[in-house]
Amino acid sequence: MKTISAVVEQYIKKKPFLQSALAQGIINLTSLSRQIRPEIADVLGKDVKDGAIVMALKRLSDDLEFRATHRIVKVLKNIGEITVRSNLTDYTFLSSETILAQQAKLLEKVHENQDIFYTSSRGVNEINIVVSNTLDNVVEDFFKDERCTQKATNLSSVTVKLPAENVSVPGIYYFIFQRLAWEGIILYEVISTTNEFTILVNDEQVDMAFRTIKDLKTL
Structure with a gap:
């Protein structure tokens, strides 16, 4: 009953x-x-x-x-380093048989300058590349034969290091993204590893995104 x-x-x-x-x-x-x-x-x-x-x-x-x-609060209080990077460009390409070879060439360029921001993620049908805008010409040259479905400029990233126990506590990401949503922050991309995640936002919203995440440590 x-x-x-x-x-x-x-x-x-x-x-x-x-x-x-x-x-x-x-x-x-x-x-x-x-x-x-x-x-x-x-x-x-x-x-x-x-x-x-x-x-x-x-x-x-x-x-x-x-x-x-x-x-959740116990984990968030132990948030580690929060890193902000600016002047980024976000590219989305359709997957193809040749795109990984072009990505390998791009990585060689990235390794020549360790100050360059680079991150990439691959879905079923798309590959996403986020780089410092100083490499825009290089990306567009290497990937000129690939199909670009979206390019967004004037972006910044906020990278957050999470404590190791984040993987065993449900709701961590929901709690963080909920706060960002309440502040009206638009996320262009979310890229994560086991103990770290990066969000990509408009340059105008990066300060608010940083403060919102930083304030979680004081809950």
Whole structure:
């Protein structure tokens, strides 16, 4: 038999932003209960009072506040070095039989100057390359026979070193990207390794992105 608490919890879990806001105590529970009461009543097959939903939300928010933030905050407080790089260009090419050979030639150029920023990721159908804009002419020469589907300029990157335990705590990336989304920061690319991730943003938004991530260490 379904209980009000179980149905309310299932409803909240399907709405990540609502779940996070509830955990942070920034939602009026009475107003929320009135809004979701028709759906809760429909699942239960009977009328439900607002007070019962408020009580279920209160118990859930107390539990979520501990579960959703305790381990995550512990990891975020141990965020390591945050590195910002500017003057970047983001290229997206369709995969082809020849593109890896061109990428190898580009890597040789990158290795000639260790101050050059370079990162790349490969999907099923696309290859993404992010480089310092001083290499734009080189990239466009090497890849002139490849199909470029997107080129974005005037970008900056924020690279974050995460503690090793990030791989065993669910919700780390969601928590970080949620904060960035709340600040209206548009992510052009997200590139990650096991204990490090890089976001690519507009030059105008890099300061806000840096502050938003840095402030996570003070939660």
